[in-house]
Amino acid sequence: MRFSDFYAGGGGWSLGLALAGMQQVMSAEIWPVANRTREWNFGTSETEIDIRKMDPTSVPDCDLIVGSPPCTQFSYANKGGNGDLHDGMQDVRSFLRVIREKKPRYWVMENVPRLADILRSELREDGSLAEFADLFASIDVFDMSDWGVPQRRRRCIAGRYPREALLALRGRRAPTLAEIVEGCASGVDPVWGYLCSNVTDNDPGASLTWEEERINREKKQNHPIYNDMAFPDVPDATARTVTATCTKVSRESIVVPDGKGGYRLLTAREMAAAQSFPLSYQFPAKSQTDRVKMAGNAIPPLFTYLVGLAVKGEAIPDTLPSFSPVGGAVAFAAQTRARGNSKKADRSFRAAVSKLRFKSGMSFEVNNANGRWKMVFNLGGQGRVETLSPADISGIVGTLSDDVLKAIPEINANDVQDAWVNSTRAEHHPFMIVDMIEGLIPAVELDWGAADKLLERAYAIAGSDVPNKASHNQELITIGLVLADAFNRKIG
Known part of the structure; x- marks a missing residue:
């Protein structure tokens, strides 16, 4: 079966569907760093494509079209939920125009949970997406951990696909945060189960300073409005939602013991593993920030693998497939920013x-x-x-x-x-x-x-x-x- 991947990012859809034995005929993404990552891993030749300006008739015929339009404007993490919804809807409309033009047998769109309610509202007769209402068979909010992803990650999954077959694939045990950390250290993939001899992007870097630790605690345990979070994160449970912008002083960051009596953030590799990327998958970006962004923005590949099996009508095999980048090369080390005092004189508190x-x-x-x-x-x-x-x-x-x-x-x-x-x-x-x-x-x-x-x-x-x-x-x-x-x- 053939598929096309829109807003392809670092390859969450492409990887899972390829591991399910499906053939990619097109991927579209405007960010050069993400395009290079998919080239590195899959051996494809990518060009930057602005999907808003793309002619839908240029898309090859295929059985399945998938996509994850940018979620920034819909996320409650962006300005407390006050992102530019009009701008975000342009990407949703661009994706749906492709579906309307190509009429694939199956299609799936993924985004943050908030989009589910927005879609239900805008697909009504007087809504801004009313012209696309007939394309939809289901709009759900799923927790990826129900399918074995080691992360409590709720996502809107909408489209027309074998929904009941996908639901039947739930129930895989999701590895814990402690198992993610241990798997990345030992080279035994915590999700896919195979041994990876050369694990990259797993340098823990500097531990939190006393001030960073305190700020992190304040945002998690002493927030004036939001519910309290654990500090450090609970090791014997699945990870909280991985984000693309977690920092040493953010509420969203996932914090674990550093083994020296202090605390640290997850490494880029641990974040990717929490997203269910295989340990062998490479993120050849120059900066650590871009590697984290690609991992944090992706749809979990284990989930997309199971979507692929559902579309093909197949059961989960006893042994999950392994992955090797084309050519077997590992990515160069990312540039890391040295710790320094770059705080402004009027730093707010x-x-x-x-x-x-x-x-x-x-x-x-x-x-x-x-x-x-x-x-x-x-x-x-x-x-x-x-x-x-x-x-x-x-x-x-x-x-x-x-x-x-x-x-x-x-x-x-x-x-x-x-x-x-x-x-x-x-x-x-x-x-x-x-x-x-x-x-x-x-x-x-x-x-x-x-x-x-x-x-x-x-x-x-x-x-x-x-x-x-x-x-x-x-x-x-x-x-x-x-x-x-x-x-x-x-x-x-």
Whole structure:
């Protein structure tokens, strides 16, 4: 059977379908780095193709057309879900125009889960994709781990293909994160099962610094809105979703022990293995960033292999196939960026005080927005979160913070900014200050008769009643208001 691969990227579709015994007749991708990767592995000759401008009639006849239009504009990770949907839909429409023109027996499109609801809406009679509604047989959101991919990766899978045959192939055991790390170290492929004698892209690089570790923890375990994540990641479970842009200070990064008492990110090879790329698959990009991007953006090849088997009506063999790049060559080492201090002098900071964080956006945080270090109160709630400024807090608290002021040491704002810019582990580093404020909570003694109305005053400024969450945490929030005022007066 013959297939064409659109928005082919680093080869997630092409690899899986080739391993299922299908013949590729065309692949289309505009990114030269990804095209070179498929050339390296499959021996094809690729040219950069802008699918938005491509003539659909130029596509060869084939049995199956697959594609993964760029997901950036649809992802909730992009600007909190405020990406340019109109721009993203241009790629979806371009792909569907090919399907309309070529009328393959089967077709499959993959993207982030959010696209499923967008498609269901836009395929309605008055929707922007109404003209393509007859092409679709199913729109689903699947978790790739159900098919044995060692990653909890939910994806929209839409199109017209043997859906029930694919569902019947579920149930393979997915390797754990610990098995991914061990497999990459030993050369025994954790997914495909064969021995790879030369594993590339598995240099762990530098471990997290104390500051990077703290920022990573804050984003995962102390986020003012989102649910908490494990730090480090749980070794005896499948990996969380691999992304293309994870960094040492991102919430999305996957963190494991470095074997030296600290922590590190996954290597590019471990990320690719979590995506189910065979250990022998090569990513011949000059930079580590591009290798990670290709691995993180791909559709898992194990899943596409099973799609290929479903299309062909075949069962999973007892032994999965192995893969060798054309010519057997391994890729050169990627360029890595040396660690250095390239932080801007006005580097921004914000961190919630852990015991004064109540979720749903309600928290006390220290930040340096607009060049001034201060502690504010985020009132929480749906949509835009109102924030009480130092002036607001001072007007509410009055003289109640006088005694607490004595417990806070002298703080020079310039020293705090300098420690933050230069990652200096000193008592005036902002994370140390956040911890200092938290440590003062048990020592705050208030005249509760005088403090009783602070909460009502706080929410009155925003023109709202006191929500239940705030009422249930009245004592801590009142202490937080007093601590915030004392801190702002001390550093102001």
